[in-house]
Amino acid sequence: MTQNSSRKRPSILIIGTGFGGLGMAITLKQAGFTNLTMLEKAHRVGGTWRDNTYPGAACDVQSHFYSYSFEPRHDWSRKFGLQPEILGYMDHCLEKYQLGEHIRCNAEVKEASFDERNNQWIVTLTSGEQLTASVLITATGQLNQPAWPKLEGLDRFQGKLFHSARWDHDYDLAGKHVAVIGTGASAIQFVPEIAPKVKQLDLFQRSAAWVLPKPDRPFTAWEQAAFRKVPAWDRLYRYLIYWKNESRALAFTRFSGLLGIYANQAKCEAGRWVTDPAKLKHIIPDYKIGCKRILISNDWYPAINRPNVNLITDPIDHIEEYGVVTRGGQHHPVDAIICGTGFRASDFLSPIRITGRSGKTLNEAWQNGAAAFKGITVSGFPNLFMLYGPNTNLAHNSILYMLESQFRYVLGCVETLEKYPGSAMDVRQDRQDRFGRVVQQRLKDTVWNSGCSSWYLDANGRNTINWPGFSFTYRFATRRVDTADYHFSQPSTTAL
Template sequence: MTPEFDAVIVGAGFGGMGAAIALQEMGYSRLSILDREDDLGGTWHVNHYPGLAVDIASVTYSYSFAPNPNWTRLFAPGAELKRYAEHIADTYDLRHAMRFGVLVERAEWDDDAQFWRVTTADGEEITGRFLVTATGFLSQPHTPDFPGIDSFTGAVLHTTRWDDAHDVSGERVAVIGTGATAVQLIPEIAERAEALTVFQRTPIWVVPKIDFPIPPVVRRLFARVPATQKAARKVNDALLEALMIVGVLHFRQAKPMNKAAALLAKAHLRLSVRDRATRRALTPDYDFGCKRPTFSNKYFRAFNRRNTRLETSPIERFDADGIVTVDGRHTPIDTLVLATGFNLWDVNFPALQIIGREGRDLGAFWRDNRFQAYEGITVPRFPNLLSLNSPYSYSGLSYFTTIESQMGHMRRLLGELQRRDAVSFEVTEEANDAFLTEVTERLGDSVFYRGQCSTARSYYFNQHGEAALLRPTSTTASFRAASTFPLSDYEFRTPATV
């Protein structure tokens, strides 16, 4: 029995495209890239709210093998990331393999046929030798079920479903959430709205954003002499490595660096916000790094505006024209903006039902046991599954570091599959257990376990209380592991053994 495709890839963002590029390099040309949205780009297609920009310097936030010399700012606006995604799809001839508006609901391994059967919401079945899940970390929006929200008669906007035609000028607006998305959005709304109330549950660490336009002469230099952009990338990588890897993952050994980052953020807050009570409310009571910090020069200053108010009293309920907090205060609003983040651990890992060998349900296995994936990409009893953006996969530098590390793992693994003329691969239980033990021990030195994170309400922590998202190694180490992991950690089935 021959499957329809070499691989079915779920997700047409940068992760899915990276996987497709790696598969093409290995000679797999029959690809099907499925996405529930109406175009490619993943989060950079879905998100287009005012103020959207990358929160990692542009010289780092791209594939290292496909640098973009045309970023207009050090922190590129979201529209440029969308254009970069389109450029990648065209450069590597991926569009012909893409189908949009396709919601994948289920995938099941057929052990007799040795391929995956993928089922869409409309009942279509697609078969592929390999299954690649590339749905990203932040793909399942979280919308709290506030009492009475259905009775609210005003407009409701979620940051992942922004209505570009909606003008908040002259309106009374409420923003719920103060995460990285809200930090970008709130200053934009504050400039237009008649009144803005920001409902905060947990404050966020914010440090100054050193952002500026990249002069045309520099962009031309990057295009003509790529080594110059590569050098700029290395400098930025080193700074991020120090911040994330040392200050967060090696908190026990480098606690002073972590404290210095917190002091920088507090100084930024003090210099930006005039009102003392507002400053206190905006100051986190958890250690720097427990929750993803962000960069902004405008967020704190928005609270100096007469039309902007910070509300920290919990929401009790909605009524037809506003929000009532537990202290009895009623805030009338015309438009509600939900910047309430994403649901990683309940519905995102994985974002579809995946049934492996012997009927094992991946989502149920993770939730009933521990979230785990060997080298952040494969799981025992799930042959020929490449689960990108899985537990313990995210590298501290950027999403692209994670993608490229996993692309390297794919090349090594599939190269061995081809050398053996095998039909399937599966990581062993022993290798998976050893990797889980190793990353668990390494995380023991991180801010997540050595710091004070109990009040952070961070998406880094799953329902088991484990910080099972970040890979606790340096970026160099993650790339080295992707190209040197023991091939004996996998079992390969040949046609003779099927």
């Protein structure tokens, strides 16, 4: 079978058209699998980079490494890509690899159930339409469902209210009294952008973030030319970025004491820019650096120091029609509230209802916490493959590297299914459990388990998000498909 010949079986459905969905489709097409359809709930592709259009939206991974290894871009404008540029790169990939013919936009998935009689996935859209396929691949990501703060009275607020991931560009913030709830990764980027425009900004902080300088700058014309004309230099630059980032895994997973160097750097930066002693006291976290996501910014501390920015650490009690009331009883009148409260990262695949063998739902399988074999397959859900699933996030390097590891593994599974038409592969429960035990055991001694509350932890306090080691060890673990890890079955038959 040549690479370019058409391989019609098995039929494939991919949910989502962010970096995961697009890259998976490209990988399958390059291998000759053309019987694939991509389902996108929105009007266009882009995933989190389509949704997050707030002022200052940018990536905290270097541009050359926040792109597919098989599709390098040489003309990035900056060391760290901005949202419009990243979205443009995704559009380029869409066009170059002719994925448009496979995409259905405005096709939101409501539920998916496995038909054991025919070894097919039946996918139901919110419109009521049903689609079937032999293979179902989810590429919904971990940052697609905004997390709204659970605050009494939020629904009664009479001013302007929106989430940073659903930014209202029609609302003019100039001269307004604005409340921002949250000081996480999104707020770090948009607060410095809006602070000079608003009359006053009340910044409600639940816990401070460790913020380091961002080693960002524009690329010069000659640097872009060198990347374009000398492919070896482009590859070497990407290689150097990878190993520079990868070295940080040692601090997160084994030698957390090394992170103290970064903590001192963050404190020095804060002291350099923030002259108000009260503000300075509250923007230095009281938890170990690295326990929550470390953020990078060059303009966060200067924004905090602005006289029209009011840092409020007294917890919010409730929201009134025209303001925010803290537990101390103070009323803060505001014209608008912007929620920079992140995403429901541990609610994998939410709100899609996934039903596997014997009518068991994924929520039931995950009642004690999300878990998947190599973060990709779940026992009881044959021919279902997840991209960016449980415990595949990185705190030190690019998620695209992890995704490309998953692309290769899922391709191997599809090629295995091609050899046995009509069959279903279901990961063995004992293999999944063993993998999960190893992951959780390795997570125990990481900095993410040092006592803080973060989005890495689910409602049970279990880290279902991060990979507990080097990204190259994950690539090694997913280098090939071992069929001994799976049960195989034919339609209406028991496992082979």
